[in-house]
Amino acid sequence: MSLPNLKSKSPFLRPVEPKFSGPIVNVTVPVGRDAFLTCSVHDLLNFKIAWLRVDTQTILTIHNQVITKNQRITLTHTEHRIWQLRIRDVKESDHGWYMCQINTDPMKSQVGYLNVVVPADIVDYETSHDVVVDRNQNVTLVCTAKGLPEPLITWRREKDQPLYNTAKGQVFTSEGPNLTLWQVTRSHMGAYLCIASNGIPPIVIRPTIWTRYTTIYVNYRQSVTLECISESHPISVNYWLKGTEIIEGGTYESINEKHIYKIIMRLMVRPTKVQDFGEYKCIAKNQLGFMEQTIRLRHKNKHNLQHLYQTNNRNNQLIVFEGK
Secondary structure, eight states, rough: OOOOOOOOOOTTTTSSSOOSSSOOOOOEEESOOOEOOOOOOOOOOOEEEEETTTTTEEEEEEHHHHHSSSEEEEEEEEEEEEEEEOOOSOOOEEEEEEEEOOOOSSSSEEEEEEEEEEEEEEEESSSSSOOOOTTOOOOOEEOOOEEEOOOEEEEGGGGGGGSSEETTEEOOOSSEEEEOOOOOGGGGEEEEEEEEEOSSSOOOEEEEEESSEEEEEEOOOOOOOEEEEEEEOOOEEEEEEEETTOOOOOEEEEEEOSSEEEEEEEEEEEOSSSGGGGGEEEEEEEEEEEEEEEEEEEEOOTEEEEETTOOOSSOOTOOOOOOO
């Protein structure tokens, strides 16, 4: 499709035809951001500029007027020389070739490509959740992720433990959507992390934070590690609270393990007095807001021996084996 010849028929029009000043620069934009495609011309005079979507042959703009009903598309120009097509809140479906036309006879045109990239995201309903198996059984964990470009999936184990052993030594990472563990034993118990990455950072993520256990029962002088996992972008500031006081040193040891968009918070507690029991809060905060989770540390006694841990529903990275 081409723009009809709308040039003026004035007899005073100079016999000079417009030309493009340079090519349209291809643009790569993360989904949700704004995209700008720029068409530069000189000697336009009374000729007209149009923008078209090549794959659908849709006219988007003609000169100063936006034709499309897509309200995300706007047009600006500078002295009729630099014509900029703006697409707000880019969607994955916006990717493709865009054409800038000048209604000369024959028509002059050039194209530029909009590449839309999408941050990696794990598809929760297609990914393994908590699993319980008998000793010496085999188990396969599955992780599905989406994104553009296609994400690379890597498996790791919490606290940098080996995934499994081979004749050549210990294996600490495994690439691919499936992780198979053979003839499992109690040494395989724990959390297995599915990490999907494609090099595209998310635009902004309000902090989210969760914990595997909401209540833990321990004895006096028994060491226990409280753990929370937070995700955010930009990366969050993380800290622990006991009551209203920020925990810093003393009888506590706090460790934060940082990944690209994730922080694993661990607080090691060894209660020696009544005040060491109670509620602990893990906090994640960035400029978009904050989230918190509460973990209750209770004194273990004969009335609660059957309930050493009470778990959260959310933890799709935990695998538990029940040995016989």
